[in-house]
Amino acid sequence: MGNRSDEISKIVTRAIIHKQLLPGCKLSEQTLADIFSVSRAVVRQALIRLSEDGLVTMERNRGAFVSKPTYREAVEIYDALTILEQGVAAQLSGRLGAQGWAELRHHVELQHKAVEEKNDQLSDQLGSGFHEVLVRLSRNTVIQQMHAQLIRRTALLRSLVSSRFDYCGLLHDHGVLIDLLEQGKIAEAQELIAVHHHNVVKGYLMDDEPQPEIDTREALSRYVSQEA
Amino acid sequence: MGNRSDEISKIVTRAIIHKQLLPGCKLSEQTLADIFSVSRAVVRQALIRLSEDGLVTMERNRGAFVSKPTYREAVEIYDALTILEQGVAAQLSGRLGAQGWAELRHHVELQHKAVEEKNDQLSDQLGSGFHEVLVRLSRNTVIQQMHAQLIRRTALLRSLVSSRFDYCGLLHDHGVLIDLLEQGKIAEAQELIAVHHHNVVKGYLMDDEPQPEIDTREALSRYVSQEA
DNA sequence: TCTGTTAAAATTGATATGCAATCTGCACCT
């Protein structure tokens, strides 16, 4: 689509994923309009796109902010990822051609190098990338898009915490997963996926436990709504 | 959210789901602006929301149309639904309280009456409703929203074909599914979910086989792009 | 009658501007 608002939303998405725009950051309409040299109307459209995607939260008369997921949301997102990837894994196992397995192994290889070079930025990217490749091989664009959206939201989570992952362990999981799937051990593969994501979430837990800072507005909403 | 564009997009969504607006229908900006007594800008925002949801397709300089899913898309949507519900089922089995099972059975009861009264409209609605309740019981709003979006898109599919479902059979599946889950027979429950959705898609096959009518523009796009 | 061309009208995508409602920040007062 050749829409200006679409381009802008994609650019801002990239900025958010690359931790240039951090959760909670205000996205002023006029500021963005100046930055992209477009009218406020176009910026609003871009912000709406972003909010539909979950990366941005719009508050009436207050404006748009980069979303700040709660811990609960993090768990839900990884649960959703687990379910999607378990389903895809079951479909792929036994049905994927040699070229598919090769692509997965190649991806693990790439990440292996990134980890060895201690390139955390790249390791991170390739880490998510593996899961994306896995889903892409299912050849189901609907699932692919849902999954991609979830991955974008995990990027939000990563910029919310300064967690240090056990990249080596997570990477090892990827390799084992491929083996299990190729051998048709679906149940074990699915269990591994669940544990894998569970480990990632645990990595978040370290410094972002229950709730970092509570939004007063949200905390009081239930009381305000039933005031006399 | 108190946005006007949000309200409008929800109203149009209802109209599409209720088959008042059919796939392929043109959604003129000015027309909608007149209908809702708002400016074109607000209508554009609503249309963007709808297109992000997949119910509406926007074509540059041509406008917005109610989406017309292909058969392939239908299969992909039901595959996605299958995966989501299989995952939710596995989580629910053994973990859901008595109240949860009761709610599910109650829902089947309601649909049973609707089918007896030959109220197809209501049967349809409750049919999707059962799946929504199932997912709601997972208490995962992320999965819930993804699932709800898929359900909306299945409504699109239903208005695209004049299929007559075997409501009785589908309803029976729901009852059996509850039994299987309550007994902890996860694998069988998951298989039933897959077969259930497969049967629904087969119902669509009857009169909407490969492609109803091909969009010339789309059909020729690959040739036009590489013309001399 | 059918086909192809051309001109007019309609539609979209985007901008600019104005305005009411609301929120924010800050000086001010107790």
Next chain:
DNA sequence: AGGTGCAGATTGCATATCAATTTTAACAGA
């Protein structure tokens, strides 16, 4: 320090305008 009130900034929406593109209609020719 802590509450009050106002000025300025921001959002949400309306209207008006314009270029680009598409659609429609009229028209001419085979």
